[in-house]
Amino acid sequence: xxxxxxxxxxxxxxxxxxMLDNGFDVVGVVCQNDKPAGRGKKMVSxxxxxxxxxxxxxxxxxxxxxxxxxxxxxxxxxxxVTASYGKFLxxxxxxxxxxINVHPSMLPKYRGATPIQSAxxxxxxMTGVTVxxxxxxxxxxxxxxxxxxxxxxxxxxxxxxxxLANVGVELLVETLHKIENxxxxxTAQDHEKATFVxxxxxxxxxxxxSKPAQSLVNKVRAFVESPVAYFFLGEDRxxxxxxxxxxxxxxxxxxxxxxPNKKRFxxxxxxxxxxxxxxxxxxxxxxxxxxxxxxxRFKSTVVTV
RNA sequence: CGCGAGGUAGAGCAGCUCGGAAGCUCGCCGGGCUCAUAACCCGGAGGUCACAGGUUCAAAUCCUGUCCUCGCAA
Numbered sequence: 254x255x256x257x258x259x260x261x262x263x264x265x266x267x268x269x270x271x272m273l274d275n276g277f278d279v280v281g282v283v284c285q286n287d288k289p290a291g292r293g294k295k296m297v298s299x300x301x302x303x304x305x306x307x308x309x310x311x312x313x314x315x316x317x318x319x320x321x322x323x324x325x326x327x328x329x330x331x332x333x334v335t336a337s338y339g340k341f342l343x344x345x346x347x348x349x350x351x352x353i354n355v356h357p358s359m360l361p362k363y364r365g366a367t368p369i370q371s372a373x374x375x376x377x378x379m380t381g382v383t384v385x386x387x388x389x390x391x392x393x394x395x396x397x398x399x400x401x402x403x404x405x406x407x408x409x410x411x412x413x414x415x416x417l418a419n420v421g422v423e424l425l426v427e428t429l430h431k432i433e434n435x436x437x438x439x440t441a442q443d444h445e446k447a448t449f450v451x452x453x454x455x456x457x458x459x460x461x462x463s464k465p466a467q468s469l470v471n472k473v474r475a476f477v478e479s480p481v482a483y484f485f486l487g488e489d490r491x492x493x494x495x496x497x498x499x500x501x502x503x504x505x506x507x508x509x510x511x512x513p514n515k516k517r518f519x520x521x522x523x524x525x526x527x528x529x530x531x532x533x534x535x536x537x538x539x540x541x542x543x544x545x546x547x548x549x550r551f552k553s554t555v556v557t558v
Numbered sequence: 559c560g561c562g563a564g565g566u567a568g569a570g571c572a573g574c575u576c577g578g579a580a581g582c583u584c585g586c587c588g589g590g591c592u593c594a595u596a597a598c599c600c601g602g603a604g605g606u607c608a609c610a611g612g613u614u615c616a617a618a619u620c621c622u623g624u625c626c627u628c629g630c631a632a
Contacts, residue, residue, distance in 0.1 A: 288632075289560095289632060290632070291632090292560085292561095292562095292628095292629095292630095292631095293559080293560075294560060294631085294632065490629085490630090492629090515583095516584095516596085533628085533629085534629090535562095535563070535628085535629045535630085536562085536563040536564055536627095536628055536629050537563090537564085537570085537571095537627095537628065537629080538570090538627075538628065539628095540569090540570070543570095543584080544569060544570055544584080545570070546570085546583080546584090547569075547570045547571070547582090547583045547584045547585095548569085548570035548571030548572085548582090548583070548584090549570080549571075550571075550572080
């Protein structure tokens with residue numbers, strides 16, 4: 254069975270590696286185009302390109318998939334597998350051969366682009382992975398298999414994504430074997446229960462200290478890779494990479510005010526104290542709070558709203 | 559050539575505008591206080607101020623070039 258893989262970011266890399274490690278015959282990788290990135294806006298390829306090339310796989314980066322149907326037919330594959338590809342697959346492409354998708358949520362919950370972030374953001378304690386048939390509609394295809402994954406309090410996007418990707422590989426391998434044997438069974442989703450998650454904007458990362466401390470911590474956990482939670486102290490935009498609720502601290506400050514403390518970076522939230530464990534000031538490196546406090550000169554001790 | 563910030567003891571920073579004896583917070587070593595301590599007090603080690611040129615009696619500080627790091631924007 255020749256497999257054509259569609260995927261772009263890290264989650265897709267793990268899935269691709271998983272298929273290769275399990276001996277599946279991947280005949281090519283389709284991913285998003287190179288984009289100008291970083292200082293000097295140099296063109297940068299998705300990381301998956303490197304992995305594909307290292308394994309001798311051809312890489313296809315088409316601007317519009319629908320304009321390359323003949324190219325896809327020429328590749329000669331039997332099944333398409335998608336994982337965080339980033340764009341819809343046109344019907345003309347889905348009509349060539351069957352397509353299955355790996356989605357990091359317990360569908361029909363969290364259909365859309367940001368299931369992992371959403372689960373953490375909402376303070377969920379459980380999420381999961383679904384392998385289903387790819388259809389025209391967004392994440393609404395019939396389900397082959399799904400498995401729950403626990404979200405630990407200390408999990409953030411990075412760690413949860415890893416867990417989900419590994420489970421995704423496990424489920425995908427299982428499904429691919431069944432498809433090969435002809436024993437694959439799929440069931441329709443309960444569309445009534447579907448929930449959708451939208452793309453995340455940069456401004457979504459702004460921390461609002463009039464909210465409960467735990468919700469702020471959840472935002473930090475969910476956005477640690479991107480766009481990163483932040484707030485302003487005077488003119489300085491402080492990006493927060495790790496935080497917790499300081500349950501041992503007596504709140505002796507106004508909401509949004511820095512709680513005086515020599516060794517800990519604390520800010521009063523609506524219902525408790527938000528403690529920053531790892532952060533970054535403009536122009537500086539990401540630092541542990543204690544190190545950050547050694548050198549940082551506060552221009553304001555109240556969060557700018 | 560997208561815009562911008564910065565490279566100063568092991569770490570994080572100040573000093574640079576107005577050139578003229580290298581400082582702060584932590585860490586480390588030693589001593590003290592204490593039932594005890596991540597707390598407090600005293601003392602100590604540790605830096606060719608990124609690199610290379612230039613200006614000057616004198617450069618961390620001014621000028622030029624190189625390397626590296628980071629923020630924004632995409």
